[in-house]
Amino acid sequence: GIQVEQSPPDLILQEGANSTLRCNFSDSVNNLQWFHQNPWGQLINLFYIPSGTKQNGRLSATTVATERYSLLYISSSQTTDSGVYFCAAETGANNLFFGTGTRLTVIP
Amino acid sequence: NAGVMQNPRHLVRRRGQEARLRCSPMKGHSHVYWYRQLPEEGLKFMVYLQKENIIDESGMPKERFSAEFPKEGPSILRIQQVVRGDSAAYFCASSPGPPGGLSSYNEQFFGPGTRLTVL
Numbered sequence: 001g002i003q004v005e006q007s008p009p010d011l012i013l014q015e016g017a018n019s020t021l022r023c024n025f026s027d028s029v030n031n032l033q034w035f036h037q038n039p040w041g042q043l044i045n046l047f048y049i050p051s052g053t054k055q056n057g058r059l060s061a062t063t064v065a066t067e068r069y070s071l072l073y074i075s076s077s078q079t080t081d082s083g084v085y086f087c088a089a090e091t092g093a094n095n096l097f098f099g100t101g102t103r104l105t106v107i108p
Numbered sequence: 109n110a111g112v113m114q115n116p117r118h119l120v121r122r123r124g125q126e127a128r129l130r131c132s133p134m135k136g137h138s139h140v141y142w143y144r145q146l147p148e149e150g151l152k153f154m155v156y157l158q159k160e161n162i163i164d165e166s167g168m169p170k171e172r173f174s175a176e177f178p179k180e181g182p183s184i185l186r187i188q189q190v191v192r193g194d195s196a197a198y199f200c201a202s203s204p205g206p207p208g209g210l211s212s213y214n215e216q217f218f219g220p221g222t223r224l225t226v227l
Contacts, residue, residue: 031216033215035218041221045217048212048215094139096151096153098150100149
């Protein structure tokens with residue numbers, strides 16, 4: 001299956017700071033999604049972004065499919081942004097392959 | 109519009125018992141997926157189903173695990189004779205699937221998960 005790698009594995013930010021999370025994938029994708037797993041374990045859909053750029057409030061994402069990477073930008077971080085951010089990719093077999101995540105801690 | 113529903117949210121079983129996990133997809137979604145998350149790890153695909161059909165079960169252990177998505181009712185993931193290594197969070201996801209004209213027909217939405225603890 002496709003390999004999905006995320007960096008950095010851990011990130012600690014002061015409230016108000018900006019950050020960029022990276023996701024590299026090893027093959028062409030039909031689907032690329034970003035999720036936030038909150039401290040209660042729930043997976044929240046952030047972006048469906050197999051290519052291009054999208055923005056939603058303080059979050060935005062860009063996928064450069066030809067170069068096989070995606071970036072998630074978080075601006076003006078808040079303590080509620082804490083949790084684990086997962087990137088997941090699908091190549092046409094319908095199942096998502098997840099990266100190992102970036103654990104974000106935002107401190108007040 | 110209710111999201112993906114899973115129950116129970118927490119399940120405790122003793123070794124050797126059976127665990128049944130239920131998943132109701134989002135309204136209008138005909139594709140269901142099950143994933144397992146071990147502590148401190150990402151999610152791993154187990155099985156992909158459509159109504160009355162298993163499409164891909166390549167991620168599911170060959171023994172003790174089975175899944176179904178009947179014509180009526182929720183999808184069920186069944187684990188027989190549970191062992192301690194089965195302790196994990198089990199997530200269900202659904203997607204609209206083609207046809208429909210949606211460019212995001214394969215976007216998956218996840219339920220809250222069932223946390224299985226085997227004593």
